[in-house]
Amino acid sequence: MTRRKVYEGKAKILFEGPEAGTLIQYFKDDATAFNNQKKGVISGKGVLNNRISEYIMTKLEEIGIDTHFIKALNMREQLIKAAEIIPIEIVVRNVTAGSLARRFGVEEGLPLPRPLIEFYLKSDELNDPLVSEEHIFFFQWAEVPEIEEIKIQAYRINDFLSGLFLGAGLKLVDFKIEFGRVYDEEGNSYLIVADEISPDSCRLWDIKTGEKLDKDRFRHDMGGVEEAYQEVARRLGVLMDAGPIASITAKKKTKDNPLGKKVKKTAKAKPDNDNPKKKK
Ligand SMILES: Nc1ncnc2c1ncn2[C@@H]1O[C@H](COP(=O)(O)OP(=O)(O)OP(=O)(O)O)[C@@H](O)[C@H]1O
Ligand SMILES: [Mg+2]
Numbered sequence: 001m002t003r004r005k006v007y008e009g010k011a012k013i014l015f016e017g018p019e020a021g022t023l024i025q026y027f028k029d030d031a032t033a034f035n036n037q038k039k040g041v042i043s044g045k046g047v048l049n050n051r052i053s054e055y056i057m058t059k060l061e062e063i064g065i066d067t068h069f070i071k072a073l074n075m076r077e078q079l080i081k082a083a084e085i086i087p088i089e090i091v092v093r094n095v096t097a098g099s100l101a102r103r104f105g106v107e108e109g110l111p112l113p114r115p116l117i118e119f120y121l122k123s124d125e126l127n128d129p130l131v132s133e134e135h136i137f138f139f140q141w142a143e144v145p146e147i148e149e150i151k152i153q154a155y156r157i158n159d160f161l162s163g164l165f166l167g168a169g170l171k172l173v174d175f176k177i178e179f180g181r182v183y184d185e186e187g188n189s190y191l192i193v194a195d196e197i198s199p200d201s202c203r204l205w206d207i208k209t210g211e212k213l214d215k216d217r218f219r220h221d222m223g224g225v226e227e228a229y230q231e232v233a234r235r236l237g238v239l240m241d242a243g244p245i246a247s248i249t250a251k252k253k254t255k256d257n258p259l260g261k262k263v264k265k266t267a268k269a270k271p272d273n274d275n276p277k278k279k280k
Helices: 045-062 098-104 133-138 144-166 225-236 243-249
Strands: 005-008 012-016 022-027 030-033 038-041 069-072 077-081 088-095 111-121 170-183 189-194 202-206
Touching (some): 088 144, 111 144, 133 144
Antiparallel strands (some): 030 038, 170 202
């Protein structure tokens, strides 16, 4: 079956969906950082981000936040609602890190007195510049009530996800979300959370050790990138029934698998307590 590709980005591909108003979001293993200056592949990332994003979007739906997620299709694809993307990346920060620390010359890891929201224009050519609310209104990237709604939702998502990750032994340092506009039968627009929420778009630090378990491992050549994404998925409990994911975890040479043989695609993932990688 040939399907029409609607858009190919750095980390995902969008295909036309089976019905009007839907799209298929395909998660690639490709990774980029620092506005495309650094490129690479994180083996198995697409599979893990597909699962993690599905899990988080479903949890958000459970607390009444509308998202684009409709249903999982396969290991790398999910069916989503097509939205008009607001061309602004919304970043919520709880602790200083990344560009905030660089831009203002502050140390990484300082807890902020309250969550900080930042807006960045989605523009690769301009290097995703930081913009103010005024810029957003002036250039009509979003309406005033939309920005108000986005801020309310962003704080709520931050509170909820901070708790969710805390339960998995992870500190939510910061994250990026995108919102899209969709229309109801009467033609009124409303906002939904779109794109993805995954270790590509969140900074997640181990609560006890401070170890980074997110894309910063790739950005700064820290090694253990695949393992970090797997660890987040495992802690969220989304690897449990994911049989084929065993083929990723077994690709590396280990004591139990010295040849680094792939596990047969149909193999069921081992129960957690059998997992040799599990941290004691
Ligand atoms: N529900 C949706 N409807 C329409 N577009 C979407 C939806 N969810 C995400 N997108 C868009 O699909 C693209 C996903 O691809 P990817 O994240 O790889 O892009 P990218 O290379 O990061 O580029 P961008 O700077 O646009 O994010 C993004 O442009 C994102 O804004
Ligand atoms: Mg993107």
